[in-house]
Amino acid sequence: MSVFAIRHGETAWSLNGQHTGTTDIPLTGNGRRLAARMRPVLAANPFGLVLCSPMRRARETCELAGLGERAIIDPDLVEWNYGKYEGLTPKQIDEVAPGWLIFRDGCPGGEAPEQVAARVDRVIARSRAVAGDTALFAHGHLLRAFAARWIGLPASGGQHFLLNTGTLCVLGYYHEIPAVQVWNRPLLDEAA
Helix, strand or coil, X not given: CCEEXXXXXXXXXXXXXXXXXXXXXXXXXXXXXXXXXXXXXXXXXXXXXXXXXXXXXHHHHHHHCCCHHHCEECHHHCCCCCHHHCCCCHHHHHHHCCCCCHHHHCCCCCCCHHHHHHHHHHHHHHHHCCCCCEEEEECHHHHHHHHHHHCCCCHHHHHHXXXXXXXXXXXXXXXXEEEEEEEEEECCCCCC
8 A cells, every 4th residue: 555645736836935825826837737747657546545635736736637536625635824924935934933944833823743743644544544545635845744744753754855846755665664665756748
């Protein structure tokens, strides 16, 4: 059993480095291309469960990847609630909170790492209860916390996993031990 964790494609805010939690924005044209590249990779897998964040960028990615009809919308997959930092860049946040790190500090008016960990743990439990593989369509900071929790680290361990838009990750097992099989894999055009 494996979990295929897919970060949504590029958005205008991801291009600018703005923290995008609850703001529901669409994919860019390039984001749609990145999402469509997932289709042939995911089509070969019958997936026992497909879960998707309710945010438009994740739903569009899921649709373009060919799994939209099978997806169950799961509010636990929504991106980290950035509270007062929503829409701000890391540089803007550093001006008001020098040295801030989401995985350690959380967000004022938003979520703490422990709150995100609780949501992620529910998704992990759902994934492990299914026969077959699971596909998750979600967001950068959330999926980084997911990877940390999958291998038994606190959500703060997500700081060790960089994750670009429109990439594929696979989490599974080494013998009986939860492990990271593939991380932050971009999918290239077939012609490239």
